[in-house]
Amino acid sequence: MSPRVLKKMAALLLAAGFAAGVSAQEATLRLVSAFAENGIYVQRLQTWIQKFNAEGKGVLQINFIGGPKAIPSFEVGNAVKTGVVDMALNTGAFYTNVMPEADFLKLTRIPVAEQRRNGAFDAINKVWNDKGNMQYLARMVENQPFHIYLNKKIDKPDLAGLKVRITPVYRDFFQALNASVVTTAPGEVYTALERGVVDGYGWPIGGIFDLNWHERTKFRVDPGFYDAEVSLIMNLPAYRRLSEPQRAYLQKQLLALEGENGFWTRYAQEETARQEKAGIQAVKFDAATSKAFVDRAYQVGWAGAEKQSPEIAARFKALFSPSR
Ligand code: 173
Structure with missing residues (x-):
């Protein structure tokens, strides 16, 4: 076999192996919270994580590492940016040291569902991707002035x-x-x-x-x-590493999480x-x-x-x- 063909075959083999590996494998994401573990935000997050892990067997799992005792509140943004952790529950005010724009999310005056429809969510993600090396995943607190x-x-x-x-x-x-x-x-x-x-x-x-x-x-x-903004954010390379089924599963659960936001008015x-x-x-x-x-x-x-x-x-x- 010619070296050229050999090289091509090796590349194909590698691609196939990679695809099979990714789709067959379960991935686990490490998540920290910038808010206290006993607080209402993490209580609700824990309920969501339990459901996420129960329904996501073989696809995607979340490993809750802990709250501010694991990583201090104002350091969590950098931990996500650099990939020290994959995901975090955080608020923009706590990571203005990553980008000042993070704190602008307190100024939203429309529901997150509408932010997804009118392009706000995409605009946020453009900035979060470019300046924060992050994906802005979901807002889990609304109507909390x-x-x-x-x-x-x-x-x-x-x-x-x-x-x-x-x-x-x-x-x-x-x-x-x-x-x-x-x-x-x-x-x-x-x-x-x-x-x-x-x-x-x-x-x-x-x-x-x-x-x-x-x-x-x-x-x-x-x-x-x-309006208090408390959201899930994710390290961008970690987000991009997810397979299609993993990303689809994550997205489904994120939308379900936002779907529970009526709680906050009560x-x-x-x-x-x-x-x-x-x-x-x-x-x-x-x-x-x-x-x-x-x-x-x-x-x-x-x-x-x-x-x-x-x-x-x-x-x-x-x-x-x-x-x-
Ligand atoms: O710590 C804070 O007062 C703060 O900035 C904040 C932001 C979102 C939710 C709760 C508190």
């Missing part, structure tokens, strides 16, 4: 003289409200409150009981603003009631002040986005807003 929680009462939307725990989500807005701010991962909030290092913190409407912050919280400022109501029962007082403004408060949040949020990444901010703003 952020609030300001305080131990000192305010009677107008002014945080002057107050020190408030933040992440990038809240920085520009709280500073616009005259707060002095300190960034911490969720895992440090309780101690910061206990020691009086902060007078309050930003967090969504749900979840403050998960780490016992209710013990150290007196007021919640209404209304809420933005949860917001339950958590509001639970806070009231725990003695946390709602601070409310009149209608005009409330509207101005929320408008200001978005105005300041987009201004910050435009400053950091003008082109992408403009693209996202058009796609994240309801069409008229």
Whole structure:
């Protein structure tokens, strides 16, 4: 046989072997969470993983490695980018060290189902692929507005003289409200409150009981603003390594996960009631002040986005807003 034919045969053999190997083999993805293991996000994720593994035998499995004790919350994005882990439950605010655009997802004002229809989801993935070496897989939290929680009462939307725990989500807005701010991962909030290092913190409407912050919280400022974005992200090379059946299976389960997001509207109501029962007082403004408060949040949020990444901010703003 001529060397040329031999080479061709070897290539064919290799291709066939590769295809057979990939389709016949079960792959396991390593997943970490930037949020605490006992919190509501991971509780719901665990339920999903159980179903995923039960139905995905022989195709695809997920191995849950752990929460912030395995990888610190603000390092999880880089772990996904570099392939230290395959997948993560994370929020953009925790990986602005990978790309500032990650935090822009708090500004979406349409459901994720609509983001998939109107091109927002693809636009996000273009940026996540190019700048983050990641695939943006699914948003598993929606309709969870952020609030300001305080131990000192305010009677107008002014945080002057107050020190408030933040992440990038809240920085520009709280500073616009005259707060002095300190960034911490969720895992440090309780101690910061206990020691009086902060007078309050930003967090969504749900979840403050998960780490016992209710013990150290007196007021919640209404209304809420933005929408907490908690999503599954994946290392891009790991995503591209999946076989067609594996990717189809993953996609099916991701859409099923998003299909459960109606939960969050109920949860917001339950958590509001639970806070009231725990003695946390709602601070409310009149209608005009409330509207101005929320408008200001978005105005300041987009201004910050435009400053950091003008082109992408403009693209996202058009796609994240309801069409008229
Ligand atoms: O830690 C935070 O306050 C934060 O940025 C966040 C983002 C999404 C969901 C919950 C918290």
